[in-house]
Amino acid sequence: MAPICCIIPEHVLQNIIEVGQAPQHVLDACQSTIDQTKELHNTRIEHKQSLLAEQERPTFEVTEAVRHLNRTVYDAQHTSMRDPPRNKIMIEEGGALIPKEQDPSYDANECYIGFQKTYDFYLNFFNRDSIDGRGIGLDGFVHYSKGYQNAFWDGRQMIFGDGDGVLFNGFTDELDVIGHELTHGVVEYTSPLDYSFQSGALNESLADVFGIMIKQWGNDPANPQTAEQSDWLIGEGIWGKGVNGRALRDMKAPGTAYNDRRVGSDRQPGHWKNFQKLPLSEDKGGVHINSGIPNHAFYLASTLIGGYSWQTAGPIWYKALTCGKLRQNASFKEFAELTILNAGDHEDKIREAWKQVGYPFGEGRDEL
Known part of the structure; x- marks a missing residue:
């Protein structure tokens, strides 16, 4: 639901x-x-x-x-x-x-x-x-x-x-x-992920992951962007004139997309050590906030491998999503391990990307 x-x-x-x-x-x-x-x-x-x-x-x-x-x-x-x-x-x-x-x-x-x-x-x-x-x-x-x-x-x-x-x-x-x-x-x-806590943050992150790949390819299909060329900004241009913000989210540097006196500041963490334990009443337990962690993992995976993200890390994320093994209330650790399982020749780099954001994400936090 x-x-x-x-x-x-x-x-x-x-x-x-x-x-x-x-x-x-x-x-x-x-x-x-x-x-x-x-x-x-x-x-x-x-x-x-x-x-x-x-x-x-x-x-x-x-x-x-x-x-x-x-x-x-x-x-x-x-x-x-x-x-x-x-x-x-x-x-x-x-x-x-x-x-x-x-x-x-x-x-x-x-x-x-x-x-x-x-x-x-x-x-x-x-x-x-x-x-x-x-x-x-x-x-x-x-x-x-x-x-x-x-x-x-x-x-x-x-x-x-x-x-x-x-x-x-x-x-x-x-x-x-x-x-x-x-x-x-x-x-x-x-894989209809529950829209709360970690599974909800994965839901939001997957939407950002494919959204950024569509932007990297689709803004100029004749001259698409590699992972190194991309700005990794989600919602660039959403803010009105005069708002101090580059975008709504920054997958390269979570927590830095905007900071404006009228709007507030970007609350996304980019590492598990800064995971925000929030009640369900606040952002469904942090679905838009804590999604910065798996977002940053995808950025790291794409840049570690190099080239076009939809040819490298993208298919790995897609297989993890569509393989039939992703539980409805999946945790960050479960999703990370599915990507590692489906990484093929890129296993070491995918594992390294997740390690750089805190994998295996500690014990006793799977319910968050």
């Missing part, structure tokens, strides 16, 4: 409210976003229960996937309904991008393009036909609610708010954000 997985953690929005340094309409938008997301939580729970009852757990694909790209981008028309209306299609599969006068924000075009790049990434490099491995359509809704400060995957579709234009820009122009959220769907259809 998992909540909606949002790109902006609730604790960030809550901190903005508590600090109280932003304009009042921004503070109101943050509170409204928190309240609406809590209401939407039940939709995801219902879908998760039906999904678990119906789906078969596929293992690492061995047959050739067939291309079934099917995208539809809708205008949510600023509704805050749990199921936005589908009566205003902005772009559907095969359609042309829409002109600026129809959507000055370019959100619909960016969503449509981001869906294709994410789909193509999974198909080309992991032989995966959409998020479920069976060609499920990709539906996106832009212009959700008013001043909604987030983007999320709800188990069926992607929802994008517009941001407030002060602290948060829009959410469709960051390819890694789209890749991150759709990867929550991949996790759901393969």
Whole structure:
């Protein structure tokens, strides 16, 4: 049973409210976003229960996937309904991008393009036909609610708010954000990790891992970035003008992505010794915070091996996710050992990457 997985953690929005340094309409938008997301939580729970009852757990694909790209981008028309209306299609599969006068924000075009790049990434490099491995359509809704400060995957579709234009820009122009959220769907259809404590942090980390690889390849497929060339930033460009932040998260240097008087500072640790033992009521036990540890392990693994991450460390992480051995409440240690088991010729470097973030992660902390 998992909540909606949002790109902006609730604790960030809550901190903005508590600090109280932003304009009042921004503070109101943050509170409204928190309240609406809590209401939407039940939709995801219902879908998760039906999904678990119906789906078969596929293992690492061995047959050739067939291309079934099917995208539809809708205008949510600023509704805050749990199921936005589908009566205003902005772009559907095969359609042309829409002109600026129809959507000055370019959100619909960016969503449509981001869906294709994410789909193509999974198909080309992991032989995966959409998020479920069976060609499920990709539906996106832009212009959700008013001043909604987030983007999320709800188990069926992607929802994008517009941001407030002060602290948060829009959410469709960051390819890694789209890749991150759709990867929550991949996790759901393969090894649906509990969205709390260590398993929840692994869920968030896997979304960041595939999000950054999609960014490294997809921002310029003709000239993709190697692990050494990448900036390893998640959500670069999310912050509004004047916010002291490079991104939402930094996989190379967790805890350094932002530090602003109106927003607060990045709380991610990059090593087990700084693991934050948090109650379930705070960030679901630290799912967005402690994910910095496995995030940094993937950065280290990719740079130790070198080259393109989706050809080196990426397939190892993907096999660990899809091998059928990842428990729903898996710990960091369990996931690390699955990557080591699936590392092949790179076993020593994968083990070293995890050791540099604290593996084997001590005793008696698996429940955190």
